[in-house]
Amino acid sequence: MSPRRDMFVEACKRTGYTIDSLAAALGVDRSTVSRWRRGQTPQAAQRLKLAEALRLSLPELDELLEQTAPPTSTALSIIWPMRSPAEGDLLARLDQTRLLVDQTLSKGLGSVTRLELIEERIGDRIDSYTHTPPAEVLDELMPDLLEVQQLADERQPARVQERLSTATAVLGLLSADALMKLGEIDRARYWYGTARLAADDTTNGRLRAQVRAQETMLPYYYGRLQRTVSLAQEAQALAADTVCGASALAAAAEGRALARLGDVEGAERAMATAQRLVDRLDEPTTDAAFEFNDKRLLLYLSGTLTYLGEFDRARHVQQEALERYRSDPTLVIDPALIKLDQAVGEAIDGDIDDACTLAVGTLLDLPADHRTRIVLKRATDVVQAIPTQRWERPAVSELRELVAPKSGT
Structure with a gap:
C-alpha cells in the first residue's frame, strides 16, 4: 500500500492549501498533488515551487516528504507490546487507535470537521482508483469505511447525514468495483446494494x-x-x-x-x-x-x-x-479490455490463432496484481467465441490453460 504523507498533508493545511488550490498555485493537475500525498516524489522543478508555497526550505521539504507519519510515542509503546514491524496487525492496531482518538475528539470538535477530513481522503481515493490494483484499493478503503460507520452511528444534523450518506455511497461503489474486478461476485453485489441504500438516503x-x-x-x-x-x-x-x-x-x-x-x-x-x-x-x-x-x-x-x-x-x-490510453502507462485495465474485445472480434471473424495470440499476450503483459478475474473472464469470452471443435489447436489450448481457474482459487 502506498504510504500516506501525513506530515505533508498537515503542512498544506497549515499554509491554507487544499488539493485544488495547491494544484492551481503550482500549475499542476489535481491528480499530481494527490500522488504526492500518497508518496510519489515531486520532480526537481516542482520541488522548488512547492517549498516556496509551503514556506519551507528545500532541506525542510525533503525531510517532510520522507515522513509518512509522526513518530510512535512512548505511550503507544507502553500500550502495544514490542512487535516486529513486519507483523500484519501492527498497522491495523494503529488504525484502530487513531479511530478511537478521533472519535473522542469529534465530541469536542464537532462532526463536520471530521467529515471534511473523510471527504478529502475520498477525493484522493477517487483520483488514484484507476491506477491502483483492486486488492490495494480495498486495503486503503477499510479505515475510511470504518470511520464513516462510526460517525454515522452517532445522531447527526440533517446536512451532515446527507454528506455521510454520500460518502458511504462513494466508498461502497469503490469497494464493489474493486471486488468485481477480483471476481468476488457475491461480495460485490452486497456492496453495490450498500451503495444504493446510501445513495437513496440522499437527495x-x-x-x-x-x-x-x-x-x-x-x-x-x-x-x-x-x-x-x-x-x-x-x-x-x-x-x-x-x-x-x-x-x-x-x-x-x-x-x-x-x-x-x-x-x-x-x-x-x-x-x-x-x-x-x-x-x-x-x-x-x-x-x-x-x-x-x-x-x-x-x-x-x-x-x-x-x-x-x-x-x-x-x-x-x-x-x-x-492510442489515447498510451499516454499514461499506469492505466492498464481499460486498454487490456479493449485488446480482449479485439481478440473476441478476431475469434468471431475466424482468425482463431491471431485472436488467441493477442489474448495471451494481453494477459501476460499485465502486471500480476492487475491480472484479476474480470480480465480473465473477458479472455474466457475469447475462448467461448471459438467453435469447440477448434479448441484442440495449440493457440487455443494455450489460452484455455492460462484462463483456467487455478486450484484453491
Missing part, C-alpha cells in the same frame, strides 16, 4: 443514477445481460434529462449489453444517446473513478461494435482508444 439524483450506472458492469461481465439493461434504464430515468457522466455511462452500458443480446436497433439507439450526452458534457476529462468521457466511451463502443459484427468500425475505434 442527489445524479448520485443515485451513478450507483446504478456503475453496477451495470457486474451483470455484464458475470451475470445476466438483461439485468445490465434494466439497471442502465433505471439510471437514465433517475438522471431524467440531466446531462451528466452517469446518464452517458448508463446509455453506453445499455447499448453494449443490447449488442451482445443481438438487439442491433436498440444498441445503436442507446449508443447514439451516449455519444450525444458525451458531446454535451461540460466536465474536465480525467481518468478518475466514476468519470465518463469521450475516451471511456471508446471502450464501450469497442464492445458494442464487436458484438454487432461491425469489425472494421470496431478496429478503428480500438486503435483510437489504445
Whole structure:
C-alpha cells in the first residue's frame, strides 16, 4: 500500500492549501498533488515551487516528504507490546487507535470537521482508483469505511447525514468495483446494494443514477445481460434529462449489453444517446473513478461494435482508444479490455490463432496484481467465441490453460 504523507498533508493545511488550490498555485493537475500525498516524489522543478508555497526550505521539504507519519510515542509503546514491524496487525492496531482518538475528539470538535477530513481522503481515493490494483484499493478503503460507520452511528444534523450518506455511497461503489474486478461476485453485489441504500438516503439524483450506472458492469461481465439493461434504464430515468457522466455511462452500458443480446436497433439507439450526452458534457476529462468521457466511451463502443459484427468500425475505434490510453502507462485495465474485445472480434471473424495470440499476450503483459478475474473472464469470452471443435489447436489450448481457474482459487 502506498504510504500516506501525513506530515505533508498537515503542512498544506497549515499554509491554507487544499488539493485544488495547491494544484492551481503550482500549475499542476489535481491528480499530481494527490500522488504526492500518497508518496510519489515531486520532480526537481516542482520541488522548488512547492517549498516556496509551503514556506519551507528545500532541506525542510525533503525531510517532510520522507515522513509518512509522526513518530510512535512512548505511550503507544507502553500500550502495544514490542512487535516486529513486519507483523500484519501492527498497522491495523494503529488504525484502530487513531479511530478511537478521533472519535473522542469529534465530541469536542464537532462532526463536520471530521467529515471534511473523510471527504478529502475520498477525493484522493477517487483520483488514484484507476491506477491502483483492486486488492490495494480495498486495503486503503477499510479505515475510511470504518470511520464513516462510526460517525454515522452517532445522531447527526440533517446536512451532515446527507454528506455521510454520500460518502458511504462513494466508498461502497469503490469497494464493489474493486471486488468485481477480483471476481468476488457475491461480495460485490452486497456492496453495490450498500451503495444504493446510501445513495437513496440522499437527495442527489445524479448520485443515485451513478450507483446504478456503475453496477451495470457486474451483470455484464458475470451475470445476466438483461439485468445490465434494466439497471442502465433505471439510471437514465433517475438522471431524467440531466446531462451528466452517469446518464452517458448508463446509455453506453445499455447499448453494449443490447449488442451482445443481438438487439442491433436498440444498441445503436442507446449508443447514439451516449455519444450525444458525451458531446454535451461540460466536465474536465480525467481518468478518475466514476468519470465518463469521450475516451471511456471508446471502450464501450469497442464492445458494442464487436458484438454487432461491425469489425472494421470496431478496429478503428480500438486503435483510437489504445492510442489515447498510451499516454499514461499506469492505466492498464481499460486498454487490456479493449485488446480482449479485439481478440473476441478476431475469434468471431475466424482468425482463431491471431485472436488467441493477442489474448495471451494481453494477459501476460499485465502486471500480476492487475491480472484479476474480470480480465480473465473477458479472455474466457475469447475462448467461448471459438467453435469447440477448434479448441484442440495449440493457440487455443494455450489460452484455455492460462484462463483456467487455478486450484484453491
